[in-house]
Amino acid sequence: MNTESTQQTEVGCPPGQLMFKRKWTDTLRVTFRAVIKVKGGLWGGIFISIMLICAIGAQWIAPSDPNAQDIMSRFAAPSRDHFFGTDYLGRDIFSRIVYGCRIAVLVAFGTVTFSSVIGVFLGVVSGYNEGKKLDYFIIWLFDIIRSFPQIILALGIVAVLGPSLFNVVIALAFTAFPFYGRIARAQTLSVKQADYVKAAEAMGLKPFQIIMRHITPNIMAPVIVCLGMDMATMIVWESGLSFLGLGVRPPEASWGIMLRNGYKYMQTSPWMLLWPALAISLAMIAFSLFSEGLRVALDPKERER
Amino acid sequence: MLKYIIKRALWVIPTLLGVLILLFGLTYLMPGDPASAMLGPRATPELVAEINQRMHLDRAMPVRLGYYLAGVVKGDLGTSVWSGHKVSSLLAEALPHTALLALTSLGIAAVIGILLGAFAAVRRNSPIGGCVTIVSLLGVAVPDFVAALLLMLLFCVLVPILPALGAGTPGDPVDILMHLILPATALGIGWVGYLARLTRESMLDVLDSDYIRTSRAFAIPGKTITYRYALKNAVIPSITVIGLGVGKLLGGAVFVEIIFSRPGLGKLIVDSVHARDFPVVQGGILVATLLFVLANLIADISYAFVDPRIQYE
Numbered sequence: 001m002n003t004e005s006t007q008q009t010e011v012g013c014p015p016g017q018l019m020f021k022r023k024w025t026d027t028l029r030v031t032f033r034a035v036i037k038v039k040g041g042l043w044g045g046i047f048i049s050i051m052l053i054c055a056i057g058a059q060w061i062a063p064s065d066p067n068a069q070d071i072m073s074r075f076a077a078p079s080r081d082h083f084f085g086t087d088y089l090g091r092d093i094f095s096r097i098v099y100g101c102r103i104a105v106l107v108a109f110g111t112v113t114f115s116s117v118i119g120v121f122l123g124v125v126s127g128y129n130e131g132k133k134l135d136y137f138i139i140w141l142f143d144i145i146r147s148f149p150q151i152i153l154a155l156g157i158v159a160v161l162g163p164s165l166f167n168v169v170i171a172l173a174f175t176a177f178p179f180y181g182r183i184a185r186a187q188t189l190s191v192k193q194a195d196y197v198k199a200a201e202a203m204g205l206k207p208f209q210i211i212m213r214h215i216t217p218n219i220m221a222p223v224i225v226c227l228g229m230d231m232a233t234m235i236v237w238e239s240g241l242s243f244l245g246l247g248v249r250p251p252e253a254s255w256g257i258m259l260r261n262g263y264k265y266m267q268t269s270p271w272m273l274l275w276p277a278l279a280i281s282l283a284m285i286a287f288s289l290f291s292e293g294l295r296v297a298l299d300p301k302e303r304e305r
Numbered sequence: 306m307l308k309y310i311i312k313r314a315l316w317v318i319p320t321l322l323g324v325l326i327l328l329f330g331l332t333y334l335m336p337g338d339p340a341s342a343m344l345g346p347r348a349t350p351e352l353v354a355e356i357n358q359r360m361h362l363d364r365a366m367p368v369r370l371g372y373y374l375a376g377v378v379k380g381d382l383g384t385s386v387w388s389g390h391k392v393s394s395l396l397a398e399a400l401p402h403t404a405l406l407a408l409t410s411l412g413i414a415a416v417i418g419i420l421l422g423a424f425a426a427v428r429r430n431s432p433i434g435g436c437v438t439i440v441s442l443l444g445v446a447v448p449d450f451v452a453a454l455l456l457m458l459l460f461c462v463l464v465p466i467l468p469a470l471g472a473g474t475p476g477d478p479v480d481i482l483m484h485l486i487l488p489a490t491a492l493g494i495g496w497v498g499y500l501a502r503l504t505r506e507s508m509l510d511v512l513d514s515d516y517i518r519t520s521r522a523f524a525i526p527g528k529t530i531t532y533r534y535a536l537k538n539a540v541i542p543s544i545t546v547i548g549l550g551v552g553k554l555l556g557g558a559v560f561v562e563i564i565f566s567r568p569g570l571g572k573l574i575v576d577s578v579h580a581r582d583f584p585v586v587q588g589g590i591l592v593a594t595l596l597f598v599l600a601n602l603i604a605d606i607s608y609a610f611v612d613p614r615i616q617y618e
Contacts (some may be wrong), residue, residue, distance in 0.1 A: 140319060140320070140323060141323070143316070143320045143323070144320055144323035144324055144327060145327075147320050147321070147323075147324050147594050147597065147598050148324065148552070148590065148593075148594045148597070149551075149552035149553070149555040149556045149593050149594065149597050150552060150553070150556060151553075151556035151557075151559065152555060152556055152559065152571075152574065152589075152590055152593050152594075153590065155559070155574060155575065155578060155590075156328075156331055156578075156586060156587075156590050157331065158578075159578040159581075159583075159586055160331050160332075160334050236448040236451075239448075239450075239451075240448070240450055240560055243450060243560070244559075244560070244563060244575055245579070246575075246578060259450075259451070259454060262454070263454060263564065266454075266457065266458055266462055267462050270458055270462065270463075273454055273455075273458060274458075277447075277451045277454060277455060280448065280451055281446040281447055281451065282446075284445060284446045284447075284448065285442070285445065285446045288445050288446075
């Protein structure tokens with residue numbers, strides 16, 4: 001073992017290459033270009049961009065305040081004044097859908113950020129310490145949380161924390177992080193055999209530095225693919241929790257809350273139900289197309305096809 | 306293989322222990338005081354103290370955890386704070402409805418999905434291929450609870466031909482079946498597309514493999530090759546997916562049951578969350594988790610049986 005690693009440092013990369021560091025913005029740009037070259041990835045990217053624009057510029061895009069009530073024109077069918085009609089308080093549904101993008105985007109990015117950071121860190125630590133007590137403990141932790149049906153655990157956590165946007169993000173992230181952890185751990189097991197990790201060990205780097213600098217950046221591809229699909233799931237679950245009255249609090253314009261109201265008035269004004277349903281479906285399609293594009297773009301085997 | 310199965314089965318024990326600890330921890334963090342919730346305006350200090358003593362709420366945390374674990378092992382999940390019924394009997398009432406719904410939708414979805422995928426793989430350029438693509442896209446795009454809402458709008462409001470609410474009169478199979486159609490469709494539609502796509506992919510791989518070519522060379526009839534030799538290996542990925550999917554199915558059942566107002570496990574959990582009836586929430590989550598763990602165990606073990614090529618350490 002000892003001779004092996006000395007040999008590798010001798011043969012290893014020339015010093016110049018060792019210092020070479022790719023800027024993360026470059027990586028992002030290259031990946032993005034590869035994704036939009038995939039057929040579906042482009043459409044997914046366009047839809048997601050529209051959602052992002054709506055989320056950021058909701059106050060300029062929406063024709064009226066999402067909570068402005070107009071009791072005189074309650075339950076108005078779609079018309080020139082109200083593109084998508086109005087709901088039971090006379091609120092403009094189009095504006096509420098636009099503002100709903102904000103919550104959807106916040107939840108999607110918030111949960112996957114929390115869950116992937118925690119999950120990847122624990123996964124890498126566990127994989128790096130393979131076979132040790134810490135490894136078994138982390139696997140045990142992952143398996144406990146993965147034992148629960150995800151949305152049911154999220155329900156339980158929201159029940160304890162109380163319904164709010166932040167708590168929904170926390171609850172969903174808590175149920176999702178072991179999945180990133182499993183991926184990260186499996187990847188780490190193969191990456192840590194690589195020469196550059198052995199070289200870093202031989203140079204006397206601390207385990208933490210090796211984990212952060214040498215392993216984590218090299219296991220991100222499958223994690224990123226998972227991120228894309230997970231965002232779609234999180235949007236749906238946020239809507240689901242809000243639909244049950246356990247998510248974002250009314251009068252906040254969440255698609256789930258709009259569905260809940262639509263469900264109540266389904267018989268008289270079906271448009272109250274149809275528009276948020278359409279918004280959720282489009283978001284689902286967009287994120288799955290985009291993540292499919294990511295998968296193809298990041299997988300060298302697929303790219304050759 | 307036997308060693309793998311035993312190892313896999315034994316791993317369930319520490320996992321379930323962790324599940325129980327986590328569930329207990331959730332209740333422990335739960336704001337509010339169960340005793341005053343139970344008693345409402347009648348709460349006097351003496352009554353509160355008595356209930357706290359009966360439910361061991363006045364004891365230290367580890368002692369309460371011990372009582373909880375012992376109770377679960379004995380099958381005692383506590384009593385509902387609101388109705389005073391035993392949690393276990395509430396669950397026993399709700400579970401058959403959920404089981405019927407989940408098994409129907411999963412069973413039908415598996416049969417349709419796998420056959421559709423196999424057809425699409427065998428006749429590569431037929432319209433069935435396009436059909437699979439559309440159904441799987443639909444399954445991705447329309448999550449189960451949105452599907453439930455849309456189906457309800459379509460078949461209960463616009464064209465009222467199917468019943469909207471409830472689980473049907475007990476003992477009347479036709480009525481129960483009528484009440485099952487929409488929820489089962491809503492829950493299963495995503496699975497049809499997913500399983501069809503999965504089976505198509507793996508079937509295409511299998512049909513290209515050497516042993517299929519060899520069987521062709523032996524002049525074994527095409528149908529035998531497709532359905533007996535190829536399909537058997539092509540469904541392997543679906544088995545794991547179905548095992549993992551039971552969790553998603555139970556989660557989806559929560560929404561579908563709420564929407565169609567079926568008195569199942571999911572509705573029980575959500576109603577109890579709203580009522581802050583935490584023993585019932587705890588019991589409901591525990592039962593759902595047990596079912597999920599069991600399904601995964603069965604899937605993993607059957608995986609080992611179906612695919613003897615896989616080597617386990």
